[in-house]
Amino acid sequence: MLIKTERRNGFLKRTIVRCLLFLPAILIVMGWFVFEYTFSFDVPAPDPVLQTGRLELAQGEILILQLTHVPDGIKPKAQTELGLAVFLSNGDGEWIAAAPVGNTRQPGKYPVKIDVGNFSWEISVAVQSFPFKTQNLIINTSNPVISEANSAKAYQQYREKIPPLFDTFDETVYWKGTFIEPTAGRISTEFGMTRYTNSDWSNPRYHWGVDIAAGKGTPVKATNDGRVVLAEYLLNTGNTVVIEHGGGLKSYYYHMDSLQASNGQIVQKGSVIGTVGSTGYSTGAHLHFEMRIGNQAINPTMLFNDSASLYYFELLFKFFDTSEIFATLNILEKRFIISV
């Protein structure tokens, strides 16, 4: 009898323990059926964001603009009196534009208007003067080669060939990283100098690039990746190459001894495109190297330094790894469906 009671008590205990063990699972299953519901919500796509590099810029510098979260199918636009500013896509809704502050741009405030679909911004750029030097060139104008290079015919040919390139641009970002010095030599004439010839003080000219003095035959290299848009002999600029780097940012190489590039060719940074010489309006072996955005000349030597304003956003990315932030934003942009 005693044994029977113990057995019955043992059975009861085990049953209670089993029920207690299963109770949470039973409650969850009941809860699931009773309280099951589904809700969903849309996280709206973030609005486009404009970021700029420095807004106080000296003559010869570059204004850099960056847009993120630009919706697919919309092409951003920038308008400014400073000059050509073309937004180029970097993918994932990111666009970059570079606008020139030319060497002859008058100091003052310049508005820049940016439009992305229904969004628009207006920012103001403060242009500061740069203390460019003055130079008086003594040139033997009776030299027949010089006089032809300086003739009305030579300038007419220049006007037909070079300025039409100013308005052209490729919507591809060819350039990568810092621009390189196109040839090994000494800078004999700086960027932006006001130049007079044979003390004719009534006729100032501007030096739109830098002159790099080097021995005849020294290789001339493409300053960055790009597409050759002109490679030919011109009376004024001699053997000439022009390379488009994207968005109308171009490099110009004048007075070369030989040409080693052809029109339409895609070149890489460091590709040899010619050799240093003294062809056209030149009195000694040197490379005239010019960089422009549209028709505005910018300081090429600035671009040899990786702290140039053109690389502003690359520098930011160096200091802050933004890839994780962008990954989070991409997730937020997706539609969430959460079931409980």
Ligand SMILES: [Zn+2]
């Ligand atoms: Zn020059």
